[in-house]
Amino acid sequence: MSDTHAESVAYVRDTMLKPQPAPAGESGAIRWLRENLFSGWLNTLLTVLGVLTIYFFVSHFASWFLHGVWKADSLAECRKIITAEYGQGATGACWAVIRDRWHQFIFGFYQRELYWRPVLTFLLLFVAVGPVLFQWVPKKLIWFTPIYPFLAVWLLWGGSVWGPILVAVGFVLAWIVFSLVGRYGSIAGFSAGAIVAILFWMFGVSPLAGILHAAIPLGIEPVESAKFGGFLLAITLGAGGIVMSLPLGVVLALGRQSDMFLIKTFSVVFIEFIRGVPLITLLFVASLLLNYFLPPGTNFDIILRVMILVTMFSAAYIAEVVRGGLAALPRGQYEAADALGLDYWKAQRLIILPQALKISIPGIVSTFIGMFKDTTLVAFVGLFDPLKGIPDFIRADFAWKGIYWEPFVFVGAIFFILNFAMSRYSMHLENRLQRDHR
Amino acid sequence: MTTAHDAPEHSGFRLSQLIYDTRYRSLTIQVVVFFLVMAFVGWLVDNTIQNLNALGKDFNFGFLWQRAGYDIGNALIPYNNDMTHGRAMLVGLVNTLWISFLGCVAATILGVVVGVLRLSKNWLVARMMTIYVEVFRNIPLLLWILVAIALLTEVAPSPNAYKINPETGEAKLSMVFESIAFTNRYTAIPSIHFDRSLGVIDTAFMPISLNVLAIAVVLGLCFWINKRLLAHAGRVQEATGKRPTTWWKSALILVVPTLALLIALGFNPDEPVLKGFNFTGGTNVSNSFVALWAGLSLYTAAFIAEIVRAGILAISKGQTEAAYALGLRPNRTMNLVILPQALRVIIPPLISQYLNLTKNSSLAIAVGYLELRGTLGGITLNQTGRELEAITLMMLLYLAISLTISGVMNVYNNRVKLKER
Amino acid sequence: ATLDDVKSRGELICGVNTGLVGFAAPDANGNWSGFDVAVCQAVAAAVLGDPSKVKYVPTTGQTRFTALGSGEVDLLARNTTWTYSRDTDLKLQFTATNYYDGQGFMVRKDSGVTSAKELDGASICIQTGTTTELNLADYFKANNMSYQPITVDSNAEGEQQFLAGACDAYTTDASGLAATRAAFANPQDYVILPEIISKEPLAPAVRQGDDQWTDIVRWTIFGLIAAEEYGVTSANIDELAKGTENPEVNRMLGTEGDLGAMLGLDKQWLVRAIKANGNYGEIFAATIGEQTPIGLARGLNAQWTQGGLLYAPPFR
Amino acid sequence: MAVSDEVAIQIENMNKWYGQFHVLRDIDLTVQRGERIVIAGPSGSGKSTLIRCINRLEEHQAGKIVVDGIELTNDLKNIDKVRREVGMVFQHFNLFPHLTILENLTLAPIWVRKTPKKEAIETAMHFLEKVKIPEQADKYPGQLSGGQQQRVAIARSLCMKPRIMLFDEPTSALDPEMIKEVLDTMIELAEEGMTMLCVTHEMGFAQAVANRVIFMADGQIVEQNNPHDFFNNPQSERTKQFLSQILGH
Amino acid sequence: MAVSDEVAIQIENMNKWYGQFHVLRDIDLTVQRGERIVIAGPSGSGKSTLIRCINRLEEHQAGKIVVDGIELTNDLKNIDKVRREVGMVFQHFNLFPHLTILENLTLAPIWVRKTPKKEAIETAMHFLEKVKIPEQADKYPGQLSGGQQQRVAIARSLCMKPRIMLFDEPTSALDPEMIKEVLDTMIELAEEGMTMLCVTHEMGFAQAVANRVIFMADGQIVEQNNPHDFFNNPQSERTKQFLSQILGH
Numbered sequence A: 001m002s003d004t005h006a007e008s009v010a011y012v013r014d015t016m017l018k019p020q021p022a023p024a025g026e027s028g029a030i031r032w033l034r035e036n037l038f039s040g041w042l043n044t045l046l047t048v049l050g051v052l053t054i055y056f057f058v059s060h061f062a063s064w065f066l067h068g069v070w071k072a073d074s075l076a077e078c079r080k081i082i083t084a085e086y087g088q089g090a091t092g093a094c095w096a097v098i099r100d101r102w103h104q105f106i107f108g109f110y111q112r113e114l115y116w117r118p119v120l121t122f123l124l125l126f127v128a129v130g131p132v133l134f135q136w137v138p139k140k141l142i143w144f145t146p147i148y149p150f151l152a153v154w155l156l157w158g159g160s161v162w163g164p165i166l167v168a169v170g171f172v173l174a175w176i177v178f179s180l181v182g183r184y185g186s187i188a189g190f191s192a193g194a195i196v197a198i199l200f201w202m203f204g205v206s207p208l209a210g211i212l213h214a215a216i217p218l219g220i221e222p223v224e225s226a227k228f229g230g231f232l233l234a235i236t237l238g239a240g241g242i243v244m245s246l247p248l249g250v251v252l253a254l255g256r257q258s259d260m261f262l263i264k265t266f267s268v269v270f271i272e273f274i275r276g277v278p279l280i281t282l283l284f285v286a287s288l289l290l291n292y293f294l295p296p297g298t299n300f301d302i303i304l305r306v307m308i309l310v311t312m313f314s315a316a317y318i319a320e321v322v323r324g325g326l327a328a329l330p331r332g333q334y335e336a337a338d339a340l341g342l343d344y345w346k347a348q349r350l351i352i353l354p355q356a357l358k359i360s361i362p363g364i365v366s367t368f369i370g371m372f373k374d375t376t377l378v379a380f381v382g383l384f385d386p387l388k389g390i391p392d393f394i395r396a397d398f399a400w401k402g403i404y405w406e407p408f409v410f411v412g413a414i415f416f417i418l419n420f421a422m423s424r425y426s427m428h429l430e431n432r433l434q435r436d437h438r
Numbered sequence B: 001m002t003t004a005h006d007a008p009e010h011s012g013f014r015l016s017q018l019i020y021d022t023r024y025r026s027l028t029i030q031v032v033v034f035f036l037v038m039a040f041v042g043w044l045v046d047n048t049i050q051n052l053n054a055l056g057k058d059f060n061f062g063f064l065w066q067r068a069g070y071d072i073g074n075a076l077i078p079y080n081n082d083m084t085h086g087r088a089m090l091v092g093l094v095n096t097l098w099i100s101f102l103g104c105v106a107a108t109i110l111g112v113v114v115g116v117l118r119l120s121k122n123w124l125v126a127r128m129m130t131i132y133v134e135v136f137r138n139i140p141l142l143l144w145i146l147v148a149i150a151l152l153t154e155v156a157p158s159p160n161a162y163k164i165n166p167e168t169g170e171a172k173l174s175m176v177f178e179s180i181a182f183t184n185r186y187t188a189i190p191s192i193h194f195d196r197s198l199g200v201i202d203t204a205f206m207p208i209s210l211n212v213l214a215i216a217v218v219l220g221l222c223f224w225i226n227k228r229l230l231a232h233a234g235r236v237q238e239a240t241g242k243r244p245t246t247w248w249k250s251a252l253i254l255v256v257p258t259l260a261l262l263i264a265l266g267f268n269p270d271e272p273v274l275k276g277f278n279f280t281g282g283t284n285v286s287n288s289f290v291a292l293w294a295g296l297s298l299y300t301a302a303f304i305a306e307i308v309r310a311g312i313l314a315i316s317k318g319q320t321e322a323a324y325a326l327g328l329r330p331n332r333t334m335n336l337v338i339l340p341q342a343l344r345v346i347i348p349p350l351i352s353q354y355l356n357l358t359k360n361s362s363l364a365i366a367v368g369y370l371e372l373r374g375t376l377g378g379i380t381l382n383q384t385g386r387e388l389e390a391i392t393l394m395m396l397l398y399l400a401i402s403l404t405i406s407g408v409m410n411v412y413n414n415r416v417k418l419k420e421r
Numbered sequence C: 001a002t003l004d005d006v007k008s009r010g011e012l013i014c015g016v017n018t019g020l021v022g023f024a025a026p027d028a029n030g031n032w033s034g035f036d037v038a039v040c041q042a043v044a045a046a047v048l049g050d051p052s053k054v055k056y057v058p059t060t061g062q063t064r065f066t067a068l069g070s071g072e073v074d075l076l077a078r079n080t081t082w083t084y085s086r087d088t089d090l091k092l093q094f095t096a097t098n099y100y101d102g103q104g105f106m107v108r109k110d111s112g113v114t115s116a117k118e119l120d121g122a123s124i125c126i127q128t129g130t131t132t133e134l135n136l137a138d139y140f141k142a143n144n145m146s147y148q149p150i151t152v153d154s155n156a157e158g159e160q161q162f163l164a165g166a167c168d169a170y171t172t173d174a175s176g177l178a179a180t181r182a183a184f185a186n187p188q189d190y191v192i193l194p195e196i197i198s199k200e201p202l203a204p205a206v207r208q209g210d211d212q213w214t215d216i217v218r219w220t221i222f223g224l225i226a227a228e229e230y231g232v233t234s235a236n237i238d239e240l241a242k243g244t245e246n247p248e249v250n251r252m253l254g255t256e257g258d259l260g261a262m263l264g265l266d267k268q269w270l271v272r273a274i275k276a277n278g279n280y281g282e283i284f285a286a287t288i289g290e291q292t293p294i295g296l297a298r299g300l301n302a303q304w305t306q307g308g309l310l311y312a313p314p315f316r
Numbered sequence D, E: 001m002a003v004s005d006e007v008a009i010q011i012e013n014m015n016k017w018y019g020q021f022h023v024l025r026d027i028d029l030t031v032q033r034g035e036r037i038v039i040a041g042p043s044g045s046g047k048s049t050l051i052r053c054i055n056r057l058e059e060h061q062a063g064k065i066v067v068d069g070i071e072l073t074n075d076l077k078n079i080d081k082v083r084r085e086v087g088m089v090f091q092h093f094n095l096f097p098h099l100t101i102l103e104n105l106t107l108a109p110i111w112v113r114k115t116p117k118k119e120a121i122e123t124a125m126h127f128l129e130k131v132k133i134p135e136q137a138d139k140y141p142g143q144l145s146g147g148q149q150q151r152v153a154i155a156r157s158l159c160m161k162p163r164i165m166l167f168d169e170p171t172s173a174l175d176p177e178m179i180k181e182v183l184d185t186m187i188e189l190a191e192e193g194m195t196m197l198c199v200t201h202e203m204g205f206a207q208a209v210a211n212r213v214i215f216m217a218d219g220q221i222v223e224q225n226n227p228h229d230f231f232n233n234p235q236s237e238r239t240k241q242f243l244s245q246i247l248g249h
């Protein structure tokens, strides 16, 4: 096998070499510049173009920002100050409008002395989603998560504490009935639980709430939804829509995965219909048509109606996200559950959904970002969203008529900060999930 | 070994089988669900009928044949206020399709450029593109549309600025190439005019210019010939290994006949001239259109850029290396190896972005561009008070557009699906 | 019936504009005020005894009629033109005209235009979803002129476009034009053309089919108008409510007869309605009159005795 | 290692198709209580399909399967009963990654058998000790090695106190050094007299514990015999060929 | 299996850094035409980097690499020439999934070597026969098993008629039963006298076909020798330690 030649090359290194620093020109600022900015005529051209673009933006907008006025009572006063300080024809931002009306951008017409309530609700939101989204939050806190929606509703809308509590009791009742009847089959338990809960909500809640409130009047000052506006409205609609749409979305996703033809068809039709039309048309349905579909005499306020349609809208999108999560589960999980004798509902509840939902969290967060941005469209049905509704009515005030750019910048910045943070976080989650995955 | 078991007797059908037998169980569930859903739908319909009766209204699309009475700023098909609401709806639909089409084209071009530049080795440009993508993705589209229209109205000059001052004989501003004028209400561009026109056929839907038809036919022919040429080049390559250079032949074939036809028809642009308040003669592209178009394209391009980037990144480094190791040049590698694969990854989400853009075109409401929502779902609805009919019809039309687009996507997906074991 | 609903609810739900200077706009604290809002408050005062018991539902041009038709609001006090088809086809019931308006045009002074007849070929900003669109089309057609409509979504946007010169003329109701112009940095650079191309009687509307409720709203408005005619103001009403020489005033203020009972209300209903924001003249002066930044003259909206069109039928 | 006369599983003339593809053809098989059967055969011969039919993870289209006296039909109640009696261990463990080991083990007893939680935990710990990893009870499956995971999977099945255990290539996804620990656990189980059906290519295991080896090819049972004769004196050509491949390495 | 005196690859004092990380240090290596070299070493020792430098998939920063008489510099033309002469087979096959097997094989000959299509197909079929899967020509890579894919990858390189072949752990992503079929193909190639550089941990293969085994650690060539001496009588500590790990199993 071995010939002379091969033998002659036998070689052993007796002293190992230490790593050497890379030769000059392989590091340092110059190299960085050369490699990253000027590594060829095309690259150089791009760099120059880039610099020119930046210069264009800075030269056009910097002075406007820098000449901003923070203290004034009206646009006219702003203009006067700018002219006085920077000379005739100078332009500048009139941030005074933000200073004067920031609370309306954030809270709409919510009573000022009650601002602590939405703020508290918002902070508690993090406690509620913490155990799901953040690893360092103690998992024990998860008990707070199901309580939170009721607490949030109560804090935001106020009124007697008994309403939300009784609605929650409805869920508890459903659970009890489900556990009792569940032994005769999951479907029976499920239906019985649902029927009991619905009956309780329809006929039990309001009289009982009345009685309880008369006996123990626990409550805080009620706030009607007409007072919601600005980011409070946007976040309430976005978050409320997502939370309420989760159960519906999960059901739709399961329906779409089902091998029962009719159920699959209904799910697909619903999902594709909702996803096939613009949100604006659904909002018009909320504002113009929903009352036609309900029994004569029923009347919700517009925010609730919009919430219903927003929920349906996000349910269709959540359903697709959850479907992705379901599809990502290996078949073995279903089979193992079957082999252990778990029936469909138990397998879904204990094995499949916990995993599928976890995988879906980044998708749900993205859906939420989309929803949150889309809530600006409610301006077109007469609600005070932060982007158009609030600025439009601020402009209906004589002092700020004609103000245009400052609200855009302010509202845009808030949207950007919130959404950017969320999208980064969801990317991080996605990476973590990929790492964690078995 | 004894058989310790007797087969259970197969008694007839028992009611409990409806629940416990796998064969009937799903049937039972489906029937129950079906009745529940139908009951729900019936309830909705019944409510609607009652409510309509209470209001003394009916469900009737007759309004579509009534006189509309309002004007539409930029109708692509002939329209005036004496025509019907149905016609106005059609105008809106055509406008929706038109803005969506142009939006998709612009968003794709921009998105691809940004997506590729984001991967560029140029640090500055890559960073700038990242900023662009993040800023546009995370701020509501509505804001971009409003910003676009505000910029256009505040920054661009009014048509007056192009007026020639009789004393000095000069205008404050002169038109670009003597034929394009940007103003704060529209962009005036030349329209096409033929000195030796072939005439126009009037159809009920829209007049068809024979000139345009002729040009389209000639262009189609040229493309066909060019395709033949390329196919020929391919055959030569197969036979000899050498590919003949074709680019200049292609260029000739594509350009010369069309040019000849244009000259024969006496083509010349009809340049806009300022008359009174406005430009006439050319075509005025309204700012609401431009703003909506810009907003939609810029916003969607940010998403497309991400899709393109992800698509290119998804084609593993190994593919490039394998191609290089085989001696393929970078541009050939791109054309023969990377792009065909990246496209499969890119196109499905790309099409769903097209869908989003089409749906988002309904935000025209913010700038007053009259598309489907503005005509049928806006003015018509308002003037006739037929909410139920108008909104139903509008949703169905949007749905039809969406389903068509996603149908195309499915066909494509099935065509290019990678063969797996 | 609506009256019972309102009473049991303890609150009047009033559909208003999402924000129109002088007519309906919330201030920094979210309190609504304006000419239309005053109607709501007067009705609330008459029915519920408290002008602040009103819930305002902002409506757009698109949503207003549905809001009323579906029972979401009890009363639509939003600048809405009384037209034949709305009255009949849309099943609305207009109560009484509280403002006589008409569609006009505003142009820049330096454009040199002095009459709407010179607007041939002009770009015109117009708010979508209103009668103005139809009027404009009709007017230009009748005068054999052409125009380029530039549709805008809201008044704010129309203003901005007009200011930036995106349109040569801005058209809307003359009251709106005046209000808009008043808020410009340099109002003197803009003129409102003399032509009024349409009749725009603005009237609060209610649902058809509830005559009692219609009458309450209608006669509350007439009451405000009549109060001005007879010199009943928020300042002297307490005095006059004790009894006056004028039997009609006595009937209105409940010191003679019981007109309120015919509406299902008490005797003092109109006293409270007038006290809420004063009589028609006071409301006008406080919200849109010449002393306000909007500075509208009474014009057609003067009492018939002053050469205007306001004419309340007798309280008898 | 006694084999009783009682029949645990009885398969008669069973046929199964996937669409038009005939996977199992005329399978006849009787398993006595306490028997340990190893099923071997080339890939695609239908081994997995066969044992998956026994707990109705797959539906058969013709013939009869009776498990523990219960015939597998479309009746869900029967299927449930059978699944409670039959434990199954998969090639890829299929532990539930979102639950701890202990939760994996107690889930089915609590929800299916309605065992009180305390009792379920006791049983679980008992079986974890049996597979020699009681100290891992509070970890998640992802934190365990493949061999440990497979042992947990076996324990999970045992917690349901099944009378029959099915194994589908339990060691083929494992690294060589882990195969032994799993086989040891299985041998121990065999010694306790559990009725076992095991698809495996571990011929050493077959020789050590099986009462019977079944050789399948093309969806049919080609040969069955006691391990000694099966390996030393195979009858059919297919078997010989297969054995030479498997052992020849 | 003769080794000629002609030099196929000459590497002198070559150094390479990734940023500040010194991956390859003072590499000196001469490969004669017809030589078959196996490169071994612990993970991260720079084996892949070394052979990737030879066809300039990585750039070296100091020293000289001459392949087939052509020095690798920044000159694109030289790089093209070298890449035409050097075939490379990767660990993960890197077949083009959107092209059929035949198209994978003819792509480079047609576009790089400008071979007429008919001729290219003939060559391709020839090499497919050589790697024993001519019947798969019209399938797509995704439809083949790993071993088949790797054989296609080898055939794809051969279609360019290279004078030198580089292999980077060609069998490490394969299931055990497929390793053999790939190694067989490579042995056949070796017997035909192809110059080969092969990074692999298959020591059986090294002993069977290599003229020389090179052991790398920490970016350096620590030891090289003929396979017999290398395995039986390793000199350096690092080598001994490595071999005990690899063979000790």
Ligand SMILES: Nc1ncnc2c1ncn2[C@@H]1O[C@H](COP(=O)(O)OP(=O)(O)OP(=O)(O)O)[C@@H](O)[C@H]1O
Binding pocket: D018, D019, D021, D023, D041, D042, D043, D044, D045, D046, D047, D048, D049, D050
């Ligand atoms: N769900 C299915 N649909 C269609 N064919 C299937 C399905 N599952 C398995 N098959 C086919 O049925 C045949 C038998 O499959 P089975 O998994 O039982 O084989 P096996 O003997 O267990 O093989 P292996 O040793 O590879 O696991 C195979 O040809 C397989 O391709």
Ligand SMILES: Nc1ncnc2c1ncn2[C@@H]1O[C@H](COP(=O)(O)OP(=O)(O)OP(=O)(O)O)[C@@H](O)[C@H]1O
Binding pocket: E018, E021, E023, E041, E042, E043, E044, E045, E046, E047, E048, E049, E050
């Ligand atoms: N693109 C790169 N940038 C920075 N470091 C790299 C890069 N590629 C490889 N390295 C580092 O260079 C070193 C040598 O890598 P190389 O892939 O050549 O090792 P190897 O000997 O082939 O190892 P293995 O047996 O794992 O394939 C490793 O430490 C690796 O982390």
Ligand SMILES: [Mg+2]
Binding pocket: D047, D048, D049, D169
């Ligand atoms: Mg199997």
Ligand SMILES: [Mg+2]
Binding pocket: E047, E048, E049, E168, E169
């Ligand atoms: Mg390597």
